[in-house]
Amino acid sequence: MEFPGKIWNQYKQLLQKQFIDSLDNNIRDIDYWRTRLFMQFILYTFPVGIIVYIPSMIMSVVADLPVVAIVDTFVIILITVLALSRRIKVQTKKYLLIGCLYLLSVILLVFLGSMGPGLIYLIALSILVVLVINKRVAYISVFLNFLLYCLLALNLFFSESGIKFFESYSFGAWIAVGANFLLINLVTVASIALLLEGLQKTILNEKMLFDKLKEEGVKLNEAKEKAIQSDKFKSAFLANMSHEIRTPLNAIVGFANLLARKNYDENQKQYIEVINTSSSQLLNLITDIIDLSKIEAGAVSIQLEKIQFKVFAYSIITSMKQLCPKYLEFRHILNEQDLKEELGIDVHKVSQVISNLVTNSFKYTKKGFIELKMMLTADKKSLIFSVTDSGIGISKENREKVFQRFYQEDAMHSGVGLGLSICASLVKAMDGKISMESEIEKGSTFTVELPNNIEKVTKRTLPSQETDSTDSQTLTGKKILIAEDDEQSFAVLREILEEEQYIITWTNNGSDAVMQAKNNKFDIVLMDIRMPQTDGYEATRQIRCFDTVTPIVAVTAFAFNSDAERAYKAGFNDYLTKPVDFEKLKSLLKKHIN
Structure with a gap:
């Protein structure tokens, strides 16, 4: 079985080189598929024709039909040439094969009469033409079929025509057979032509969509590359900006802290405090911008740690008291029972959220107080903290905007409006919730609820330990x-x-x-x-x-x-x-x- 299979594959590859390799695979229109169909027709007609040729020749000799034998031989030779020749163009092969088979159909019709396959061959040829050439040539073949039928019918008026097809037909039978022949031939060709036209439109539409998708894909890749490049430039810019600002800040903050250790008068100490405050504001701005870039890039990672509630709370309170302006009162409310518990949180990010909320309250509160409240829920599974101030408050229509980037309730205040936006993004990254209540000229309260992931973290070494x-x-x-x-x-x-x-x-x-x-x-x-x-x-x-x-x-x-x-x-x-x-x-x- 290997030898016949090998021969068949070689034969198939030979035809593919002649028919398919000459086509442009990027342009798969109806003509492309017509050529592939013609190749398949030749692929099977050649071996089947050789097999059928032998009994056909025997039948022709027995029936004393030398013309049929000659035409059969001519057809099989032509099919062999068309199958194996590389010099003849594909379109020429189509017309040669159709013409040869048409001649065979006529001979069969004339010499075998109604018992032969002549009429069936003629209808089949019209179908083959519409499939492998085009609709116009197919309609011409239908017309030629009917014209041939009429010309042969003239022999009805001669007593001895020698044409077997009409020997058993009367004039009425001739009309009936002719009408059915024309109808079947025309309807079949028209139906197939209609289907092929629809297929052609579908192929063209698919090609247009494919080209459009390809073009959009190219644009998308270009946009993606630009975005990646832009992100790299932005990251490099932020890194350089951070480095270039932090380096001189290091000297400013460092020497200011060294000076603060000396014994200076009150005015000089106040000057040093101004330097420290201003440098801290600049450093916080740089930190906010870097945090924003991390959030935009989706690069915020949560590092859970286990820490005592008491240690965490008092470290926050101590640092916030140091930052609180002298004209404000800083309050804190803690539940004594909660101080004994442990927290499983991202210490740095939670501290940053609280710091941003408190700093925001400092900015918009000119008199009164700032209150930080920290507590655990009854089941100890959530940490809740709130920051309340007696500041200017936020109007009802602007409450949805406060967590947007670069938004400021009052343009007269300094800052770029990143603090609350970063808070909201960090709280979301930690699977928490943030909300606010506010009343104009009475103040605002920001409340955050975060999960206490105490079961998910290992023991953190506490500063006190x-x-x-x-x-x-x-x-x-x-x-x-x-x-x-x-x-x-x-x-x-x-x-x-x-x-x-x-x-x-x-x-x-x-x-x-x-x-x-x-x-x-x-x-x-x-x-x-x-x-x-x-x-x-x-x-x-x-x-x-x-x-x-x-x-x-x-x-x-x-x-x-x-x-x-x-x-x-x-x-x-x-x-x-x-x-x-x-x-x-x-x-x-x-x-x-x-």
């Missing part, structure tokens, strides 16, 4: 390598660390930092990220090739989560963003030097 067995005396004389290209940022670090009696070595580029770490023994390395020659990532990777023990802490103005993740992968032990928080820095030093 952290061991701090190492005091400043035991750290005296510890050696620190500082890799920092910005002199002002280094000066801030130097002032802080020299107060703690650390021994400092400074370098302003990554390459030298690697050499210093290789040739000297340090207790810890404070490494900036963006530096000349070799950046902090690469410098740390190189240091880790020969030193896997010495702690390396990134002290950088890059504040994105992706920057921290990249730093940890490069081999950093910890990550501290600028402006540097003195207490956090001291805590990190004690933690890692220990």
